[in-house]
Structures are given as structure tokens and as C-alpha cells.
Amino acid sequence: RVPMKLPYVEYEAPTTMAEAVDLLAEHQDEASVLAGGQSLIPLMALRLARPAVLIDINGLSELSLVAVEDGRVTIGAMTREYVAEDSATVGDTVPLLAAALPLIGHEAIRSRGTIGGSLAHADPAAELPAVARALDAEFVVRGRAGERVVPAADWFEGYLATSRRPDEILAEVRFPAAGPGxxxxxxxxxxxxxxxxxxxxxxxxxxxxxxxxxxxxxxxxxxxxxxxxxxxxxxxxxxxxxxxxxxxxxxxxxxxxxxxxxxxxxxxxxxxxxxxxxxxxxxxxxxxxxxxx
Ligand SMILES: Cc1cc2nc3c(=O)[nH]c(=O)nc-3n(C[C@H](O)[C@H](O)[C@H](O)COP(=O)(O)OP(=O)(O)OC[C@H]3O[C@@H](n4cnc5c(N)ncnc54)[C@H](O)[C@@H]3O)c2cc1C
Structure with missing residues (x-):
């Protein structure tokens, strides 16, 4: 029998990045960041992930953004997949990302799933990791020690494994804007x-x-x-x-x-x-x- 209910887990809902980073630093590997929950919650229901603490970052509104500056497109980690898919800015500036997004699961999944969640989860069969790798995207992570920028070539380390440290949150991902031609x-x-x-x-x-x-x-x-x-x-x-x-x-x-x-x-x-x-x-x-x- 496969258990369908989540195991008991402590739940934290920080409202600032600093608070979220402190909670992660306190609990380290015992904690999981909860974004859209479309991968993490099924894994917990199947007992393939057993975090003691969930740190829900859905309250960090500063992580939902799409911004273009100096030929670079910054997408906040909590930007929902469907929001990026519907964004004319994303379509114009990162057309490869726009082409990949509709292929992710179904609309219901993309309405909760986030850009950062997919890239932090790092499923090798997923669309967005291939897009990020093709475009040499940069991953901006924030931890207690400050901010690091990790190139896509160094981000993906193995099956569902990235170079994110246990106390770090993926804050944004930067893509180069597509040039003419x-x-x-x-x-x-x-x-x-x-x-x-x-x-x-x-x-x-x-x-x-x-x-x-x-x-x-x-x-x-x-x-x-x-x-x-x-x-x-x-x-x-x-x-x-x-x-x-x-x-x-x-x-x-x-x-x-x-x-x-x-x-x-x-x-x-x-x-x-x-x-x-x-x-x-x-x-x-x-x-x-x-x-x-
Ligand atoms: C039925 C179904 C079909 C799907 N089909 C596809 C598909 O075809 N292609 C595809 O690519 N995906 C698919 N997905 C997965 C979907 O895209 C997920 O939304 C995505 O993989 C995870 O995003 P999330 O925001 O839901 O992350 P969550 O499930 O909340 O988190 C996933 C992992 O990333 C970590 N994490 C999330 N955000 C951060 C952050 N900002 N900083 C640090 N760590 C973080 C979490 O701790 C967790 O380990 C499917 C899911 C389902 C349920």
C-alpha cells in the first residue's frame, strides 16, 4: 500500500528573505523549501522525501518578478510557470523558455509550479533545466553568507542534485535576452x-x-x-x-x-x-x- 497522506512535518511561513534564510540555516538538511509543491508534496506523500521542517516561501512576494535590464532577463524563483508562459516579456526576450513552458505537465501543475522550483528540483527529464543549460543561465542563490551567482554549467550536479548549499534559497535566474536573428x-x-x-x-x-x-x-x-x-x-x-x-x-x-x-x-x-x-x-x-x- 502507498500512503497518500503527508507524514507529520513542522511548517514555517517566513515573510522575509532574511527570515527564510535564518530558518534554513537553523535546520539545514532537515528542512525543505516549499515552492509550488508540485514535486515536493508528491515525494513526501510517497515517503521519498522526509523533511522535518517545511519552509514555505510562497509569502516572499519579492521572488515573483520578470525584469529586463541590459540584455539580461531576470526571473524570480517564485514566478509561477503559467505566469512566465503568459508573459509577453518572456516571449519576446527568452523565446526558448516560452517554447518549453507549455510542455510542462498540465495547466493545473503550471498554475502552482514555479520556475525556481523546477530548476532547484533538477529533474534531468524536465524542460527548464535543459533551457537553462542551453542558454547559460545564471542562478542567484542567497544564504546567510550573502549572495552567490552560479553558472548553469556548475548548477546541475546529478540526479535531483544541484550545487545549492543547504542554507541557500534560489532567489532568481538570469537569462540572456535573445538577439536579432x-x-x-x-x-x-x-x-x-x-x-x-x-x-x-x-x-x-x-x-x-x-x-x-x-x-x-x-x-x-x-x-x-x-x-x-x-x-x-x-x-x-x-x-x-x-x-x-x-x-x-x-x-x-x-x-x-x-x-x-x-x-x-x-x-x-x-x-x-x-x-x-x-x-x-x-x-x-x-x-x-x-x-x-
Ligand atoms: C503530474 C505532474 C506532471 C509533471 N510534469 C512535468 C513535466 O512534464 N515537466 C517538468 O519539468 N515538470 C513536471 N512536473 C513538475 C512541475 O514542473 C513542478 O512544478 C516543478 O518540478 C517543481 O516546482 P515547484 O515550484 O512545484 O517546486 P516544489 O515541489 O515546491 O519544490 C521542488 C524542490 O525544489 C526545492 N525548491 C523549490 N524552490 C526552491 C527555491 N527557491 N530555493 C531552493 N530550493 C527550492 C524544494 O525544496 C524541493 O526540493 C510535473 C508535476 C506533476 C505533479
Whole structure:
């Protein structure tokens, strides 16, 4: 039998960041931050997470924001997934994030789930970690010792594991604003609409005078962390988009992948999906890069 009710847990609802950080510093690993609860509460119901204390940060309104300054888009950790999805600012400045958000679960989940929650949870099959990795997002964490900024390359450490320290709260995430000529795509294969992806791919391609000047590819679902396809990116830069080029990029991007086997598919099946997503994702991004010139 699977217990459905939560185990007993102490509950704190700080109203300031300083209070929240003090509570975390006091309880360290014994405490979990509660954001949208869409991952944490099911894990607690299944007894896969057993925090002694929940520190609910839903009262920290300063963590819900979308702001653009100097080519950088700052999104507060408590910004709900559906709020970011509906934001014209996000659509205009971080189109890759806007493309990925509607693929997360269902509307009911996105109405509570938060940008920071997904990135702190760090599920390797989730969409937002791949987006953050593709765009080299920066993670701003606050603890008693002050603020640290962690690049995406150093944030994801393993399955559901990040470099966040036990006394730190993820406060905001900064994305570079997409420049002119940037096209994007987020493609995935899932068993059913709303399920986690078996494999997902975030693509951003920038074209200048018909030549690729910047290429970014990051996979979800092929490892215990989101995976950048750096060799394929290098191969694409300086070239003109073509079906042959994209087929070669797919070969290079997937050659070194060693995806896990599970009920959803074998490593070979995942690699095949990954290669198809690269070809299609690059074509889709190249097509909409033309529209954003
Ligand atoms: C049925 C279902 C389907 C789903 N499908 C998908 C899907 O397809 N793709 C997908 O990406 N996600 C999916 N999700 C998960 C959803 O996106 C969650 O909202 C998200 O993963 C976690 O966000 P949250 O705000 O709910 O975080 P919570 O569940 O509250 O927290 C998740 C973890 O992050 C920590 N945390 C949260 N915020 C912070 C912070 N600011 N600082 C430090 N630590 C923090 C918590 O302590 C906890 O360990 C699904 C969920 C459900 C229930």
C-alpha cells in the first residue's frame, strides 16, 4: 500500500528573505523549501522525501518578478510557470523558455509550479533545466553568507542534485535576452501529453546574413543532468543552414550520448529520438530565426 497522506512535518511561513534564510540555516538538511509543491508534496506523500521542517516561501512576494535590464532577463524563483508562459516579456526576450513552458505537465501543475522550483528540483527529464543549460543561465542563490551567482554549467550536479548549499534559497535566474536573428525550438517525445519527456531538446540558433553565428543544443532525458552538445554546436557555427549540415550535427550530437535504459525505452531508442530531435529542432529554429531577423 502507498500512503497518500503527508507524514507529520513542522511548517514555517517566513515573510522575509532574511527570515527564510535564518530558518534554513537553523535546520539545514532537515528542512525543505516549499515552492509550488508540485514535486515536493508528491515525494513526501510517497515517503521519498522526509523533511522535518517545511519552509514555505510562497509569502516572499519579492521572488515573483520578470525584469529586463541590459540584455539580461531576470526571473524570480517564485514566478509561477503559467505566469512566465503568459508573459509577453518572456516571449519576446527568452523565446526558448516560452517554447518549453507549455510542455510542462498540465495547466493545473503550471498554475502552482514555479520556475525556481523546477530548476532547484533538477529533474534531468524536465524542460527548464535543459533551457537553462542551453542558454547559460545564471542562478542567484542567497544564504546567510550573502549572495552567490552560479553558472548553469556548475548548477546541475546529478540526479535531483544541484550545487545549492543547504542554507541557500534560489532567489532568481538570469537569462540572456535573445538577439536579432535568433530562432528557437523545444521538442520532445513523451508517452502521453503532459508526461515527462523520454528525450527533450532545447535549441537556439542565431543567424547573421544567412550564416549561423551562435548555436546552442541541450538535451533532457539522456543523462542524470541536462547535456550540452558542444561539438555539434562548434560544427554548426560559421555554416549556412542545410538538411545535410543538420544531419551531420545530429550524428555528432548523439555519438557520445550514453542514455539510461528504463521502462520508457532502451539507450539505443533514446539516441535515435535524440538524433531526430536535433534534425527537426535545428530546422524549426532556422525557420523561425528568419522570422525574427
Ligand atoms: C503530474 C505532474 C506532471 C509533471 N510534469 C512535468 C513535466 O512534464 N515537466 C517538468 O519539468 N515538470 C513536471 N512536473 C513538475 C512541475 O514542473 C513542478 O512544478 C516543478 O518540478 C517543481 O516546482 P515547484 O515550484 O512545484 O517546486 P516544489 O515541489 O515546491 O519544490 C521542488 C524542490 O525544489 C526545492 N525548491 C523549490 N524552490 C526552491 C527555491 N527557491 N530555493 C531552493 N530550493 C527550492 C524544494 O525544496 C524541493 O526540493 C510535473 C508535476 C506533476 C505533479
Amino acid at each position: 535568433t530562432g528557437v525550438a523545444f521538442l520532445e517525445v513523451a508517452r502521453r501529453h503532459g508526461d515527462f519527456a523520454i528525450v527533450g531538446l532545447a535549441v537556439s540558433l542565431t543567424l547573421a546574413d544567412g550564416v549561423i553565428s551562435d548555436a546552442r543544443l541541450a538535451f533532457a532525458g539522456v543523462s542524470d543532468v541536462p547535456v550540452r552538445a558542444a561539438e555539434a554546436e562548434d560544427l554548426l557555427v560559421g555554416q549556412r543552414p542545410s538538411a545535410d549540415l543538420f544531419a551531420e550535427a545530429a550524428r555528432v550530437a548523439t555519438a557520445a550520448l550514453d542514455p539510461p535504459a528504463d521502462l520508457n525505452g532502451s539507450p539505443e531508442y533514446r539516441k535515435q529520438i535524440a538524433a531526430t530531435l536535433v534534425r527537426r529542432g535545428l530546422q524549426a529554429a532556422a525557420d523561425n530565426a528568419d522570422e525574427r531577423q
